[in-house]
Amino acid sequence: MTTPPNTMRLKSFELATQDIATVDVEALHGLSLGVEWPHRPGDWEALRALGHGVAAIDEIGRVFGSAMWFPHGENCATIGMVITSPRLQTHGGGRWMMERILRQCGERRLILNSTRAAYRLYVSLGFEPQATVYQCQGHATPAAAPLPGLADAVEVLAPADLDEVAALDAAGFGAERPRLMAQLARTAEIRGLRCDGRLVGYAMRRAFGRGLVIGPVVAQGEEEAAALVASLLAGLDGQFVRLDTRQETGPLRSYLEAAGLRLFDTVRTLTRGAPLPTVEPGRPGVYGLAAHALS
Ligand SMILES: CC(C)(COP(=O)(O)OP(=O)(O)OC[C@H]1O[C@@H](n2cnc3c(N)ncnc32)[C@H](O)[C@@H]1OP(=O)(O)O)[C@@H](O)C(=O)NCCC(=O)NCCS
Structure with missing residues (x-):
């Protein structure tokens, strides 16, 4: 019998965006825990009641990403809860989800608070630095x-x-x-x-x-x-x-x-x-x- 190889390449899988309102809150909570954010399921619920967004889902319903926007009046929105599961980061998922929600935001002026990891992504999408939080x-x-x-x-x-x-x-x-x-x-x-x-x-x-x-x-x-x-x-x-x-x-x-x-x-x-x-x-x-x- 031949020895099995020490490494193997797993077949990559496909993600689709889904309206974040329809996603299991426990799965979203798992996503934010994965990047060490403190949100509780109730905090996700409160944010979902205020905004819109997408979740990135694989073929069997697992959640690998999220991005949300929050309208404030007719002309302004804030963006947040932008997360890619650590294992899938730097493969283009963050940009893909951002492009989806930016289209939903239309012509509104936009405000977001960027972590170091996300800074380059946002600048490349036309955002300009204003202040430190x-x-x-x-x-x-x-x-x-x-x-x-x-x-x-x-x-x-x-x-x-x-x-x-x-x-x-x-x-x-x-x-x-x-x-x-x-x-x-x-x-x-x-x-x-x-x-x-x-x-x-x-x-x-x-x-x-x-x-x-x-x-x-x-x-x-x-x-x-x-x-x-x-x-x-x-x-x-x-x-x-x-x-x-x-x-x-x-x-x-x-x-x-x-x-x-x-x-x-x-x-x-x-x-x-x-x-x-x-x-x-x-x-x-x-x-x-x-x-x-x-x-
Ligand atoms: C920020 C985050 C959402 C980016 O998601 P992603 O799926 O890795 O993003 P992409 O693969 O689409 O990369 C977008 C750009 O950011 C760059 N980038 C991604 N991760 C980076 C990192 N850790 N440090 C520096 N640049 C990074 C990529 O190189 C890419 O730039 P390029 O298109 O010029 O090559 C992801 O790192 C994350 O979830 N981090 C933890 C939570 C967080 O900080 N969220 C942002 C809240 S504001």
Whole structure:
């Protein structure tokens, strides 16, 4: 009997795209676990309720990739959950799925947050770098004290305040995010800051991944953003909390550091069709992201 060879080439298989809404959430969860992302099945469900996309499926229904887009109003969309299973990376699958969803996005201006692995792909598809995102996370520490002055002004907002929150969010983000606002209003803790009765800052907190995420945070300055975050961190001693911000240094980052939310990783925000709105003191700006996929 001849000895079997030590190596063999397996026949390559074919992938087809399928509407991500029809795919088993556990298979999507397995896909994101495979690239060490923290999403729980519930996080996938929340994202699927907000957006559209494709999954790459083989002949027997196994999931090897995903790419999603999230419309925000008529003219803007964010892109996220772009994953190719590690074994199949660098074979063109990422580009193939991106081309499929870019066609679905049409003429909308686009925003995404790119990992290092995906950067070349996005630049080759016409995206331009805008800013770095600092992913800050950790176990909240008891030292997290509210900033003096502003802390007392922070108030708890209710679903009835949603219209005001949504208007402020649109002013900071640069587009209306009605679906996102409605979904978060059902599940998130919301804090606000008013000036002469007018809402000038808000922040939300919800369950995500390993623990809790604080975002979006929209405010007119870093101190205001820090005060909102401090209010949402109160009583969370020891709990795992994450916040993604584009502030490189300054009062918000110093506050996060003191509260146990240290820099864990960075991604880069890229846009296609229009630049990212700038964040300037005195006008509404995004100080905390809703999620990498939602900006
Ligand atoms: C990013 C990712 C989706 C790319 O998927 P993919 O199927 O490997 O992509 P493709 O094979 O279509 O490659 C697209 C381009 O990216 C390049 N590329 C792929 N992986 C890369 C890596 N790890 N580092 C640098 N470049 C890489 C390829 O060379 C290719 O460029 P080219 O067409 O000029 O040769 C995949 O690496 C992945 O899932 N990574 C983990 C999750 C992640 O970071 N997702 C991106 C979220 S923004």
